[in-house]
Amino acid sequence: MDYFGMSDIPSHLSTFVVLLDMAGNAAAVPGNGESRITVTHTCDVGRFVAASIDLEKWERVSTVIGDQMTMNEAVALAEEVKGEFLERRPRDVMARFTDLVVRDEI
16 A cells, blocks of 8 residues: 555655555546455565465465455545545546556556
8 A cells, every 4th residue: 555655654665656646635536436446565565475485385376455445435545544635536547557558657
Protein backbone atom coordinates (compact mmCIF):
# COMPACT_ATOMS: atom_id res chain seq x y z
CA MET A 1 0.00 0.00 0.00
CA ASP A 2 2.99 2.30 0.20
CA TYR A 3 2.57 2.98 -3.51
CA PHE A 4 -0.57 5.00 -2.71
CA GLY A 5 1.38 7.48 -0.63
CA MET A 6 4.41 7.48 1.59
CA SER A 7 3.81 7.26 5.32
CA ASP A 8 5.96 6.94 8.42
CA ILE A 9 6.47 3.25 7.61
CA PRO A 10 9.88 2.84 5.90
CA SER A 11 9.79 1.91 2.22
CA HIS A 12 12.31 1.70 -0.60
CA LEU A 13 9.61 2.53 -3.13
CA SER A 14 9.30 5.95 -4.72
CA THR A 15 5.86 7.54 -4.80
CA PHE A 16 3.94 7.06 -8.02
CA VAL A 17 0.25 7.47 -8.77
CA VAL A 18 -1.68 4.32 -9.61
CA LEU A 19 -5.35 4.83 -8.72
CA LEU A 20 -5.17 7.12 -5.69
CA ASP A 21 -3.42 10.47 -6.02
CA MET A 22 -3.12 11.32 -2.34
CA ALA A 23 -1.12 14.53 -2.90
CA GLY A 24 -3.48 15.70 -5.65
CA ASN A 25 -6.66 14.74 -3.75
CA ALA A 26 -7.98 12.65 -6.63
CA ALA A 27 -8.94 9.05 -7.32
CA ALA A 28 -9.23 7.27 -10.66
CA VAL A 29 -12.15 4.92 -10.07
CA PRO A 30 -12.56 2.19 -12.67
CA GLY A 31 -16.14 1.25 -13.51
CA ASN A 32 -18.55 1.68 -10.63
CA GLY A 33 -15.77 1.23 -8.05
CA GLU A 34 -17.18 -2.05 -6.70
CA SER A 35 -14.57 -4.40 -8.21
CA ARG A 36 -12.20 -5.78 -5.58
CA ILE A 37 -8.55 -4.73 -5.56
CA THR A 38 -5.66 -6.26 -3.65
CA VAL A 39 -3.21 -4.01 -1.79
CA THR A 40 0.01 -5.12 -0.14
CA HIS A 41 2.80 -3.06 1.43
CA THR A 42 6.23 -3.73 -0.06
CA CYS A 43 7.57 -4.61 3.42
CA ASP A 44 5.00 -7.42 3.58
CA VAL A 45 6.10 -8.65 0.15
CA GLY A 46 9.71 -8.64 1.36
CA ARG A 47 8.83 -10.64 4.47
CA PHE A 48 6.92 -13.13 2.33
CA VAL A 49 9.85 -13.59 -0.05
CA ALA A 50 12.33 -13.94 2.84
CA ALA A 51 10.14 -16.58 4.52
CA SER A 52 9.68 -18.41 1.21
CA ILE A 53 13.42 -18.91 0.82
CA ASP A 54 13.38 -21.39 3.71
CA LEU A 55 10.58 -23.54 2.28
CA GLU A 56 11.57 -27.12 1.53
CA LYS A 57 9.40 -27.14 -1.59
CA TRP A 58 8.29 -24.18 -3.65
CA GLU A 59 4.89 -24.26 -5.27
CA ARG A 60 4.77 -23.26 -8.94
CA VAL A 61 2.74 -20.19 -7.97
CA SER A 62 2.78 -18.35 -4.63
CA THR A 63 0.69 -15.34 -3.69
CA VAL A 64 0.72 -12.74 -0.97
CA ILE A 65 -2.31 -10.58 -0.24
CA GLY A 66 -2.14 -7.77 2.30
CA ASP A 67 -5.79 -6.74 2.10
CA GLN A 68 -8.68 -6.74 -0.35
CA MET A 69 -11.28 -4.03 -0.73
CA THR A 70 -13.29 -2.28 -3.40
CA MET A 71 -11.94 0.90 -4.97
CA ASN A 72 -14.83 2.79 -3.37
CA GLU A 73 -13.71 1.45 0.05
CA ALA A 74 -10.11 2.47 -0.71
CA VAL A 75 -11.22 5.99 -1.61
CA ALA A 76 -13.37 6.22 1.55
CA LEU A 77 -10.40 5.07 3.65
CA ALA A 78 -8.11 7.62 1.99
CA GLU A 79 -10.67 10.37 2.63
CA GLU A 80 -10.97 9.33 6.28
CA VAL A 81 -7.20 9.37 6.76
CA LYS A 82 -6.74 12.71 4.97
CA GLY A 83 -9.81 14.32 6.52
CA GLU A 84 -10.90 15.66 3.13
CA PHE A 85 -12.75 14.45 0.05
CA LEU A 86 -10.95 13.19 -3.05
CA GLU A 87 -12.16 14.16 -6.51
CA ARG A 88 -13.45 10.95 -8.09
CA ARG A 89 -12.58 10.61 -11.74
CA PRO A 90 -14.18 7.69 -13.57
CA ARG A 91 -11.38 5.86 -15.36
CA ASP A 92 -10.94 3.18 -17.93
CA VAL A 93 -7.83 1.55 -16.48
CA MET A 94 -6.96 -0.27 -19.69
CA ALA A 95 -7.12 2.98 -21.68
CA ARG A 96 -4.79 4.65 -19.17
CA PHE A 97 -2.34 1.72 -19.37
CA THR A 98 -2.42 1.91 -23.16
CA ASP A 99 -1.74 5.67 -22.99
CA LEU A 100 1.34 5.05 -20.84
CA VAL A 101 2.66 2.32 -23.14
CA VAL A 102 2.17 4.48 -26.23
CA ARG A 103 4.02 7.36 -24.57
CA ASP A 104 6.76 4.89 -23.50
CA GLU A 105 6.27 5.78 -19.82
CA ILE A 106 6.38 2.15 -18.63
